[in-house]
Amino acid sequence: MIFAVRTTNGQEKNVAEALATKAEKENLEVFSILATEDLKGYILVEAANKGALDELVRKSFKVKGIVPGETTVNELDHLLTPTKIIENIDKG
Amino acid sequence: MKACLRCKYVTKDDTCPICGFDTSENVKGLLIVLDPNNSEVAKKARIDIKGKYVLSVK
Ligand SMILES: [Zn+2]
Numbered sequence: 001m002i003f004a005v006r007t008t009n010g011q012e013k014n015v016a017e018a019l020a021t022k023a024e025k026e027n028l029e030v031f032s033i034l035a036t037e038d039l040k041g042y043i044l045v046e047a048a049n050k051g052a053l054d055e056l057v058r059k060s061f062k063v064k065g066i067v068p069g070e071t072t073v074n075e076l077d078h079l080l081t082p083t084k085i086i087e088n089i090d091k092g
Numbered sequence: 093m094k095a096c097l098r099c100k101y102v103t104k105d106d107t108c109p110i111c112g113f114d115t116s117e118n119v120k121g122l123l124i125v126l127d128p129n130n131s132e133v134a135k136k137a138r139i140d141i142k143g144k145y146v147l148s149v150k
Contacts, residue, residue: 002133013122020124031131036121036147046133073132079121079147080137 002046002076003053004067009041015062016043022060028052036079044071095119095146102144110141121147
């Protein structure tokens with residue numbers, strides 16, 4: 001499950017790193033964390049369930065909140081497979 | 093921050109410790125893979141080694 005988490009603008013990468021460290025230390029079921037310049041003020045967290053995410057962001061003052069609902073990996077296609085963008089440009 | 097031009101792995105070195113390719117400082121985005129076996133995002137990005145990656149590097 002992929003969730004969007006609100007952060008302070010410009011702190012996306014720092015928050016991603018801090019949360020990754022916390023996930024490892026506390027052995028949480030968090031699979032990946034993604035920060036991108038295209039998504040200002042948010043990071044994406046892939047976790048086993050909402051409980052793992054809640055635990056991850058708990059007491060983290062850099063996190064402003066969790067966006068309700070989930071994202072699917074397909075919605076991240078353009079971020080994860082950048083060659084596709086080039087293919088699309090070629091077609092245009 | 094530097095990353096491998098081929099596999100996008102983040103490293104401080106001039107060559108990638110995973111695949112031996114050159115690295116570049118012209119990077120965008122950050123993807124931290126904690127559990128490549130369970131991560132759909134890692135699968136999509138074809139990453140099977142835990143670690144820090146960028147989303148694009150030139
Ligand atoms: Zn490499």
